[in-house]
Amino acid sequence: MSAPIRVLICDDQALIRTGFATIIDAQPDMEVVGECGDGRTGVEMARRLRPDLVVMDVRMPVLDGIKATAQLAGAGVEDPVKVLVITTFNLDEYVYEALRAGASGFLLKDAPPPQLLHGIRTVATGSALLAPEVTRQLVGKYAARIRPVDEPAADSALTPRELEVLRLIADGQSNSEIAATLVISQETVKTYVSRILTKLDLRDRVQAVVYAYRRGLAT
Incomplete structure (x- = not known):
């Protein structure tokens, strides 16, 4: 045990x-x-x-x-x-x-x-x-206030598809919802999420949501 x-x-x-x-x-x-x-x-x-x-x-x-x-x-x-x-x-x-x-x-x-x-x-x-509906309600409510940052962007390392997945994460979509939106498997979504976290040096999806809003990648 x-x-x-x-x-x-x-x-x-x-x-x-x-x-x-x-x-x-x-x-x-x-x-x-x-x-x-x-x-x-x-x-x-x-x-x-x-x-x-x-x-x-x-x-x-x-x-x-x-x-x-x-x-x-x-x-x-x-x-x-x-x-x-x-x-x-x-x-x-x-x-x-x-x-x-x-x-x-x-x-x-x-x-x-x-x-x-x-x-x-x-x-x-x-x-x-961080439940998807809470992401939309909580982070979205403060999007305008949290966007400005002076730090250099790291998202230039992301592929167009990874940026798309990041935006959907910030929109509060779960892996299954992202898979349905992009018409791909959930395993593929998990792979994209893992790559995004690694490239941006983020700990988890919560940090990914915050990052996306601070960079103005989500609305």
Whole structure:
């Protein structure tokens, strides 16, 4: 049997922490290695305990979840820790900032337990958790604000087809939807996505979406 997924819970509401811990510890493939109520303590505990994943609230005292995420999973961080942001629906702008800070995905606080567990397993295995409809609603809402960048473009290395796939990813399409749009197999889509991430030095689809909007490749 593989080792259980080690989870650190960071939320300033004790009842939320207790609820999450109860749900997670009840799973045979997961264990809670620590809990904390503010971002600074979360960063310290994550660096000390090296969990597989941090379940991170956005709005917390001392250090908020966005800044804590940047310190744990942001660009340039050595040996980053995966972060799953937990938020409420009306904090979508904060969620976008958390994704830019390095989070691998997010869930709503009122998500049912099976969705929380699925999210933890998804992010822990290295995948991004960002539903297509959420991509359209969240990132698209802030497209105009996030486009300007001064960094040199890396997308010139992409083929026309890869650029097309990148635009569809940014539009919130899943692999199956992209396959249907381009009339190709899902395996071919996966190959294109892998090439795009490698060429642009991106960690996952979340970063690909952010990149596309910052470069003005999506509308």
